[in-house]
Amino acid sequence: MNRFVGKHVVIAAMSVLAGFAATSAATVQAADIAGNAKAGQGKVAMCIGCHGIPDYRTAYPEVYRVPMLGGQNQTYLENALHAYKKGDRHFDTMHAVAVSLSDQDIADIAAYYSAQTSSSKNNPDK
Numbered sequence: 347m348n349r350f351v352g353k354h355v356v357i358a359a360m361s362v363l364a365g366f367a368a369t370s371a372a373t374v375q376a377a378d379i380a381g382n383a384k385a386g387q388g389k390v391a392m393c394i395g396c397h398g399i400p401d402y403r404t405a406y407p408e409v410y411r412v413p414m415l416g417g418q419n420q421t422y423l424e425n426a427l428h429a430y431k432k433g434d435r436h437f438d439t440m441h442a443v444a445v446s447l448s449d450q451d452i453a454d455i456a457a458y459y460s461a462q463t464s465s466s467k468n469n470p471d472k
């Protein structure tokens with residue numbers, strides 16, 4: 347009985363590993379576009395107007411706090427921008443901004459913002 351259970355555990359573990367390998371392969375494909383923080387620095391001029399001002403709040407369409415981007419996780423930033431671009435995440439101004447960005451722009455910008463720390467030189471904060 348114990349051997350029988352043991353065999354199933356091994357098979358289950360193997361299929362988990364196989365699934366993991368398949369997922370990693372897909373991730374590697376999606377990550378073909380590597381973000382370049384230096385290139386990203388030149389692409390954030392239009393973001394700073396809203397995201398770089400401490401405690402800034404947009405007045406339209408409603409009073410809304412603008413999230414801080416510096417130091418945010420790179421994948422999180424990329425996912426957020428893709429979601430705005432596709433319309434999965436709704437926010438009019440961010441949709442307008444995101445549709446103007448290529449996948450490479452998004453990767454570069456995410457690399458740039460995720461590399462910022464409070465001690466970064468010229469940190470657009472954030």
Ligand code: HEC
Nearest residue numbers: 392393396404410411412413423426427437439440443455
């Ligand atoms: C007109 C003002 C404005 C501009 C310009 C702007 N943003 Fe935003 N952004 C916002 C607001 C407001 C939100 C919050 C919207 C929401 O809650 O979904 C936001 C949200 C985001 C988020 C999601 C953050 C989170 O914590 O989930 C990211 C990422 C982002 N912006 C990146 C950018 C980048 C990159 C640029 C420049 C290419 C940019 N934004 C330009 C106002 C702006």
